[in-house]
Amino acid sequence: MSETEESAELADYRARARAWLEANMEPRGPAAASRFSFAVDDDFSPERLAEQQALQRKVYDAGYAGISWPAEYGGQGLPKAYERAFAQEAAHFVMPDLGIAGGTTMGVCGLTILAHGSPELLRTHIPRVLSGEELIVQLFSDPEAGSDLAGVRTQAVRDGDRWVLNGSKIWTSGAYYANYGMCLARTDWDVPKHRGLTWFMVPLDAPGVTVRRIKQINGNAEFCQEFFDDVELTDADIIGELNDGWTVAQTMLMFERGGGDAAATDPPDARDVAPDLRELAESVGRLDDPQARRLITTAHVDDVVRHHLSRRIAGLMRGGSHRAVALASYGKLASGLYDPVRADLALEIADGGASTWQHADSPGARAATDLLNCRFLSIAGGTVEMQRNSIGERVLGLPREPSFDSERPFREVVREALTWSGKVG
Numbered sequence: 001m002s003e004t005e006e007s008a009e010l011a012d013y014r015a016r017a018r019a020w021l022e023a024n025m026e027p028r029g030p031a032a033a034s035r036f037s038f039a040v041d042d043d044f045s046p047e048r049l050a051e052q053q054a055l056q057r058k059v060y061d062a063g064y065a066g067i068s069w070p071a072e073y074g075g076q077g078l079p080k081a082y083e084r085a086f087a088q089e090a091a092h093f094v095m096p097d098l099g100i101a102g103g104t105t106m107g108v109c110g111l112t113i114l115a116h117g118s119p120e121l122l123r124t125h126i127p128r129v130l131s132g133e134e135l136i137v138q139l140f141s142d143p144e145a146g147s148d149l150a151g152v153r154t155q156a157v158r159d160g161d162r163w164v165l166n167g168s169k170i171w172t173s174g175a176y177y178a179n180y181g182m183c184l185a186r187t188d189w190d191v192p193k194h195r196g197l198t199w200f201m202v203p204l205d206a207p208g209v210t211v212r213r214i215k216q217i218n219g220n221a222e223f224c225q226e227f228f229d230d231v232e233l234t235d236a237d238i239i240g241e242l243n244d245g246w247t248v249a250q251t252m253l254m255f256e257r258g259g260g261d262a263a264a265t266d267p268p269d270a271r272d273v274a275p276d277l278r279e280l281a282e283s284v285g286r287l288d289d290p291q292a293r294r295l296i297t298t299a300h301v302d303d304v305v306r307h308h309l310s311r312r313i314a315g316l317m318r319g320g321s322h323r324a325v326a327l328a329s330y331g332k333l334a335s336g337l338y339d340p341v342r343a344d345l346a347l348e349i350a351d352g353g354a355s356t357w358q359h360a361d362s363p364g365a366r367a368a369t370d371l372l373n374c375r376f377l378s379i380a381g382g383t384v385e386m387q388r389n390s391i392g393e394r395v396l397g398l399p400r401e402p403s404f405d406s407e408r409p410f411r412e413v414v415r416e417a418l419t420w421s422g423k424v425g
Contacts, residue, residue, distance in 0.1 A: 010081055010082065010085060013078075013082055013085060013086075014085045014086075014088075014089060017064065017085065017086045017089050017090075018089045020062055020064070021089055021090060021092070021093050024058065024062070025090075025093035025094060025095065026093060026094040027092060027093055027094070028091070028092055028093055028094050043221075044099050044101075044174070044176075044177045049098070049177055052096050052097055052098050052099075052102075052132070053096075053098070053132040053133065054132075055095075055096040055132075056096035056098065056102075056131065056132025057131050057132050057133075059095070059096060060074075060130050060131040060132065061131075063076055064086055064090075065130040065131070065132075066126075066130040067082050067083040067086055068080050068082065068083040069110075069114065069126065069130065070114070070122075070126075072123075073114070073122045073123060073126035073127060074126050074127030074130045074131070075126070075130065080318075096132065098132065098135060099174055099177070100173045100174040100222060101135045101136075101137050101173065101174030101175070101177060101178045102132075102135060102174075104135075104136070104137050104138060104173060104174065105129055105134070105135045105136045105137070105178075106129070107255060108138060108252060108255045108256050109136040109137065109138060109182050109252075110126065110129045110130075110136065111251075111255050112182070112239075112248060112251050112252045112255060113125060113126070113136075113182070113201075113239060114126065115248075115251050116199075116239055116240040116247075116248045116251065117239050117240075118236075118238075120236065121201065121236065121237075121239065125180070125201070133179075134179045134180065135174070135177065135178040135179050135180070136178060136179065136180045136181065136182060136201075137172050137173065137174055137175045137178045137180075137181050137182070138172065138181070138182055138252065138256075139154075139169040139172060139175075139181035139182060139183035139184065139202065139226060140169065140172075140182075140184055140249075140252075141169060141170055141171050141172075142154055142167065142168065142169060142170070143168055143169075143170045143225070147382075147383065147386060149184075149249065150193045150194045150197065150246060150249075151193055151405075151410075151413075152167075152184055152185065152186055152197065153167060153186060153414070154166070154167025154168060154169060154183070154184070154185050154186065154228065155167055155185055155186040155187070155189075156185040156186070156187050156198065156200060156233065157187075158187075161234065161235075162232050162233065162234055163187075163200070163232070163233040163234065163235075163237070164230055164231070164232060164233075165183070165185060165200065165202065165208075165228045165230075165231040165232075165233055166228055166229060166230060166231070167185070167227075167228050168225060168226060168227050168228065169181070169183065169225065169226045170214075170223075170224075170225045170226075171214075171223050171225075172223065172224045172225070172226060173222050173223060173224075174222060174224075175204060175211050175224035175226060176211055176213050176221075176224050178204055179203070179204060179205075180201055180202060180203055180204060181201075181202045181204055181226065182199055182200075182201060182202075182239060182252075183199065183200045183201075183202045183228075184197055184198075184199055184245055184249060185197070185198055185199075185200055185245075186410070187242060187243055187245075188243050189409065189410050189411040189414075190409045190410075190411055191243070191409060191410070192405075192406060192407050192408060192409065192410065193405065193406070193410040193413065194246040194406070195243060195246070196243055196410060197243065197244075197245030197246055197249070198238060198240075198241075198242050198243055198244070198245045199238065199239040199240055199245045199248045199249075200233050200237045200238060200239065201233075201237045201238075201239060202228070202231065202233065202237070204226070206231055206232075207231070207232075208228060208229045208230050208231040208232070209226065209227070209228060209231055210226065210227040210229070211224050211225075211226050212224060212225050212226075212227070253328075253381075253382065254324045254328050256381045256382075257328035257329055257331065257332040257381055257382065257387075258313075258328050258331045258332060258335075273296065273297075273300045274296050274299045274300045274303060276346075276363070276366075277295070277296045277299055277345070277346055277349055278296060279363050280346060280349055280350055280353070280363040280364070280366075280367055281293075281296060281349050283353060283362065283363040283364065284349070284350055284351060284352075284353040284363075284364065286349060286351070292349050295345045295348055295349050296345075296349065298345060299342055299345045299346075302338060302341070302342065306334055306338060309330065309331065309334055310331060313327055313328070313330055313331050326390045326391055326393075326394035326395045327395070329382075329386075329387040329390040329391050330387075330391060332377065332381060332382065332387050333384055333387040333388065333391070335377040335378075336375075336377045336378035336379075336383075336384040336387065337378070337384060339374045339375070339376070339377055339378070340374040340375055340378070342370075342374070343367075343370045343371045343374035344371070344374075346367040346370060346371070347367055347368075347371050349367075350363070350364050350367045350368075353367070354367040354368045354371070355368070389401065405417075
């Protein structure tokens with residue numbers, strides 16, 4: 001098929017998608033959202049969840065969910081270009097919002113399962129994910145492991161034809177209303193820490209699973225801690241290969257750091273000069289103020305740079321680079337470093353308008369919220385220091401940091417950790 005014929009087909013698809021959206025979805029209003037609204041959780045009541053799931057089912061039944069996902073598992077099996085076209089048209093409408101657990105399900109867990117799950121597991125879960133019936137969260141971090149993602153002690157022990165899971169996970173976003181968790185567990189203690197890990201699909205309503213919400217200083221309780229007490233699983237619940245969980249983890253990290261978005265969609269166009277900051281300046285009577293205009297211009301220049309960085313990363317990742325996780329770290333690092341700078345620029349523009357306001361959805365209130373949440377991406381999904389390590393070691397070829405535990409059986413590492421002097425070798 002020629003490029004012209006393909007473009008004509010894509011244009012026809014875009015027109016049909018636009019017509020369906022106009023007939024079935026509510027137009028999106030002009031009000032701007034906070035740049036970091038994903039970091040704020042509105043409590044997902046059962047009623048709200050049911051309402052949004054029904055809306056997602058409507059999109060799924062029309063054939064607009066999982067547009068590039070395999071048709072044999074409920075998707076449409078179309079090229080990524082069709083998914084991008086629909087996303088561009090859907091940006092003008094109010095689409096299903098399943099909260100942070102929904103974003104994790106579609107943007108991280110679902111894609112990771114597609115890459116590593118068995119056909120049986122995919123047939124069981126992917127259609128329910130696309131229709132909104134099933135939400136999946138990441139059960140990644142152990143309380144004792146911290147940023148050492150491979151140092152998990154949550155363990156699954158084989159007992160006949162079953163696995164018995166014990167341990168705890170923490171900082172899981174949205175687990176309180178999710179159905180399943182992708183859980184990284186230790187399945188072999190006698191090999192180095194990266195080689196004895198396995199991912200399991202864990203029902204969050206299974207006997208022995210306890211989910212507790214963590215109250216944050218702003219009153220939200222998005223984060224959760226999970227406890228597993230003799231939770232029974234089977235081989236059918238394994239994602240990927242036994243003891244090869246670190247391979248699956250690398251795929252998950254790529255998607256979590258924006259690799260999935262970069263591969264599927266084009267970054268936003270930066271030709272429109274910082275519309276949120278212009279609205280903010282106008283709301284406080286500073287749109288013609290030379291200092292405010294200089295700050296807006298500064299932000300716009302940085303926006304353009306990030307736009308082209310995203311395009312470059314997307315192009316490399318669409319080329320199937322084996323360094324995908326490290327490449328995704330560039331975008332994650334840019335967000336972690338630049339988001340606080342942009343939030344500071346907004347606060348300087350807002351002046352007193354970011355200290356007091358009459359309406360919660362006012363530009364000043366959004367600027368204040370953005371400032372409070374601006375360091376979210378410098379920590380979540382891997383700190384900026386971790387991104388620098390990934391880039392340095394996997395892209396630039398710099399020597400790895402010294403490590404006393406990377407090649408030793410994890411059982412010995414745990415036993416000797418309390419007496420380690422900090423010396424390597």
